[in-house]
Structures are given as structure tokens and as C-alpha cells.
Amino acid sequence: MSSDAILERMMSFHPKIIDLTMDRVHRLLAAMGNPERHLPPVIHIAGTNGKGSTQAMIRAGLEADGKVTHAYTSPHLAWFHERIRLAGELISEPALTALLDECVAQNGGEEITFFEITTCAAFLAFSRVKADYTLLEVGLGGRLDATNVVDHPALTIITPVSIDHQQYLGETLPEIAFEKAGIIKRGVPVIIGPQDDAGLAVIEARAMKVGAPVLAFGQHWHVHEEHGRLVFQDENGLLDLPLPNLPGPHQIQNAGAALMALRHLGASPAACEAAVTKAFWPARMQRLKTGPLVDLAPGVELWLDGGHNPAGGQAVASTLARMARRPTHLICGMINTKDVRGYMEPLAPVAETLRAVSIPGEKNTLPAEVTCDAARAAGIRATVSGSVAEALSEIAAVEPSARVLICGSLYLAGTVLRENG
CATH class of the missing domain: 3.40.1190.10 (Mur-like, catalytic domain)
Known part of the structure; x- marks a missing residue:
């Protein structure tokens, strides 16, 4: 076996x-x-x-x-x-x-x-x-x-x-x-x-x-x-x-x-x-530079992070705030045991929009609609997308040189790393 x-x-x-x-x-x-x-x-x-x-x-x-x-x-x-x-x-x-x-x-x-x-x-x-x-x-x-x-x-x-x-x-x-x-x-x-x-x-x-x-x-x-x-x-x-x-x-x-x-x-x-x-630790504010997702939106600066609690949200927000100014959009999927709004609130000042997704193959995924509602409650303009690839295409169509961060869950990060090669 x-x-x-x-x-x-x-x-x-x-x-x-x-x-x-x-x-x-x-x-x-x-x-x-x-x-x-x-x-x-x-x-x-x-x-x-x-x-x-x-x-x-x-x-x-x-x-x-x-x-x-x-x-x-x-x-x-x-x-x-x-x-x-x-x-x-x-x-x-x-x-x-x-x-x-x-x-x-x-x-x-x-x-x-x-x-x-x-x-x-x-x-x-x-x-x-x-x-x-x-x-x-x-x-x-x-x-x-x-x-x-x-x-x-x-x-x-x-x-x-x-x-x-x-x-x-x-x-x-x-x-x-x-x-x-x-x-x-x-x-x-x-x-x-x-x-x-x-x-x-x-x-x-x-x-x-x-x-x-x-x-x-x-x-x-x-x-x-x-x-x-x-x-x-x-x-x-x-x-x-x-x-x-x-x-x-x-x-x-x-x-x-x-x-x-x-x-x-x-x-x-x-x-x-x-x-x-020389340390390497994937899905912790990791820049994705190659792979199918990158090819899908070649002008986008694409990042991946697996933080999933309020402290993780604060860490991501602090990192984004220190980067060179660039319109920043989130693609977010979370599981149903997390403090979703607590994670979202630090991100509101640094994110233009959020596209909520369900995590493929994860039985404990938070439905994209619930993630979307939590983002809106935290003050982020949010919509629902069918997948990470769909969300990325939607963002690139409007703002082809945006910064995009895929975030909210290590399970989502793992899916992205597998699918992106």
C-alpha cells in the first residue's frame, strides 16, 4: 500500500x-x-x-x-x-x-x-x-x-x-x-x-x-x-x-x-x-513566482499565507502595511472552528476587497458565503467566488497589476501549493 x-x-x-x-x-x-x-x-x-x-x-x-x-x-x-x-x-x-x-x-x-x-x-x-x-x-x-x-x-x-x-x-x-x-x-x-x-x-x-x-x-x-x-x-x-x-x-x-x-x-x-x-517556511507570507496560478494573472504580485487566527491576521496586516504601496486584494477561505471576524478585522485597513472561497475537499470549510459576511462585518468589501483561480481571474480583469494575497487557512494554502505545482 x-x-x-x-x-x-x-x-x-x-x-x-x-x-x-x-x-x-x-x-x-x-x-x-x-x-x-x-x-x-x-x-x-x-x-x-x-x-x-x-x-x-x-x-x-x-x-x-x-x-x-x-x-x-x-x-x-x-x-x-x-x-x-x-x-x-x-x-x-x-x-x-x-x-x-x-x-x-x-x-x-x-x-x-x-x-x-x-x-x-x-x-x-x-x-x-x-x-x-x-x-x-x-x-x-x-x-x-x-x-x-x-x-x-x-x-x-x-x-x-x-x-x-x-x-x-x-x-x-x-x-x-x-x-x-x-x-x-x-x-x-x-x-x-x-x-x-x-x-x-x-x-x-x-x-x-x-x-x-x-x-x-x-x-x-x-x-x-x-x-x-x-x-x-x-x-x-x-x-x-x-x-x-x-x-x-x-x-x-x-x-x-x-x-x-x-x-x-x-x-x-x-x-x-x-x-x-537561509530559513524557508512555506505559506508564511510566501511569494508565488511560478506555476499555473501565476500564469493565470502574470501581472499580479501573488502571495500565500496560512495564518488563521486573530494574531495571524494582525501579523499579515502588519506585513502588508510595510510593503510598497500597491492595491491589495484578498482571496480568503477559512475553516469553521476559527474566530473569523477576529482574523478579518486587522486586515480591513490594508485590503481593497476580499473574495471568499470554500476550501476544496475540506469537510470543515466555512461556506464562502459565511466568510463573505464576516468580511463585510469587519468592514471589507467582499464577494463570493467559486474557486481561487476564478477569484484571481476576477481581480486581474479589473486590476491586472494588483497585489493578491491568498489567506485564511493552512488547508487552503496546501490546496494552492498542490494545484500550483
Whole structure:
């Protein structure tokens, strides 16, 4: 069977897509000989926004120093293989298929969620291939996430925490911060990115309770933009670096957390520069320069972003506001568990129009009409389009040199990346 066929079968192993508990993961890992105990040193990253970008920067820095890294991230955009990077390379189809087969056999027909069993597969892969570090991104929350089985990581990182996934993590910022802080381990340093005061208090309280040394933004390290450069400072001194190649002012704070991690790990100055100049992370204000969609509207400046919560909307709006002035139009599709209006409101001042679409093949898509209504309520001129391609053609017909941002969901971003080659 292909990996796609096995993955599709795995979706039926548990009636719920998300069910936050650790019991099933511990059971399967024990059956496989506890591979999570045999990983290269782990850097565990939680947070609401910025986890993936921070991980990508750390990886770029470590690899510039000649280090070999495993990396685990979710969700994938175009293909599942993106989730598991083995010794610097995306996992191959034969290796993935064999791993999934092994995990299915060891699971023995017991209930387990898709994310849990595929996370176990990643641990099994990482335990069998030599590397210097394992970069591990939390799937959802932290305390009860399937990745939170490593007893003594080398380092933990908590990127900015904001309101998202309330149905699983709690309605208030302190409740959500408590779940994220669950990755903090006794005696293991924790790097804390910029936080609201209420969230920071919860995170620091957890660190104090378990005796984890804290390296917090604004206290132990600082980062800002100055004269078109990134300036980072910690107790070891100052770094004057190029701005991150990942676009957007929010990437300054992500770079700060990554640089703090690299400095803590003893990385070279060249590695720190590589972290901000060589990282790649798709669908985070990614410029699309080739492909069928680009060919459809060759004069349009086409961008793609997968942010989907109010903080993500604010980050996108800040990025657009700093770009050279150009009429900007949005093509937006979202899923039905998000704060749609909260995402839209920061975008109203920077968007000329919005064309709402439903996400193809996604059962939890918000109907385009509902997305359209939310955009209008947020003060954006909005209409409904049948597809991304149709929306892009409509915009190009009226304003052939416009800036167009496809946004609102990682699921939509994945569809676009697949269809655009």
C-alpha cells in the first residue's frame, strides 16, 4: 500500500480527530520499545503562532554549523512527508510506508488518533537515524500533546501565545498558556518569546514550579529592527544581522527566539546569520513566482499565507502595511472552528476587497458565503467566488497589476501549493 492509503486508513482508528490525552501514545511507544527515549537531543517548541518559522530558523542555523537535524512539524501543506524531516531530508516514500506499516501492526487495532500514531512513527524514524538534534513542534497545546513524551529535552521554547483552539485548550489566555507551558521540564531551560502579561505569568509560574531556568524576551534577551537590520542582544553580547528573509515584522520576534536557542546551544556567529537569511517556511507570507496560478494573472504580485487566527491576521496586516504601496486584494477561505471576524478585522485597513472561497475537499470549510459576511462585518468589501483561480481571474480583469494575497487557512494554502505545482 502507498503511504497515502495507509494514512487514509489511520484516520479511522479513532472516532475523534483530536482527543488530548497521553495514554494511547505511551501504550504504542512502549510496544515499539520506547523510541522517544533514544532520540538525538530534543528542542521542543510550543506556542500559538511562530512555532514553524522559529523551528525553520533554528534548523537553518544548526545546519550552517554542520549539524545534522531531524525535524517534526504539523500540519503538512501539500504532502504528508513534509511533517518528517530525517537527517535534513524529507522522509522518502519507501521509508514512510514501512514506518506506517510497522506502527499499524504494533498498534494492534487499538484506538489511537491520526496525529498520535503518526507522531509515534516520527519518533521511531528519528530513533533509528543518527543526528545531532531533533526539532520537535507541538501539534496542539502542549501539556497533553502527543509530542510531549520526551522526559528531558535539551531545550524548550514557547513562542507567542494567543487565543486559538478554545474548544480544546480553554477560553482564556491564562488557560491556553497553562497548556502550552506543559512542555516545560524540570531543570531544562525554557526560552519564552514575547507574551501578554497574563500568559507570561502562567508560563513563568510553571517554570518556577519545576525549576526550569527561564530565558525570557525583554528580560534575558532583546530583539528589534534598527535601520533596516535585526539587532539581538543577550548576556553574551550583541548581534547585528540582516532582517529575516521570512517576510513580516512578526518574524523579528521569531528570529529572536531562534537566535536565543542557537546562542544557548553554542552556535557560531555564521550560524546565527544563516538562521535569519537561509530559513524557508512555506505559506508564511510566501511569494508565488511560478506555476499555473501565476500564469493565470502574470501581472499580479501573488502571495500565500496560512495564518488563521486573530494574531495571524494582525501579523499579515502588519506585513502588508510595510510593503510598497500597491492595491491589495484578498482571496480568503477559512475553516469553521476559527474566530473569523477576529482574523478579518486587522486586515480591513490594508485590503481593497476580499473574495471568499470554500476550501476544496475540506469537510470543515466555512461556506464562502459565511466568510463573505464576516468580511463585510469587519468592514471589507467582499464577494463570493467559486474557486481561487476564478477569484484571481476576477481581480486581474479589473486590476491586472494588483497585489493578491491568498489567506485564511493552512488547508487552503496546501490546496494552492498542490494545484500550483
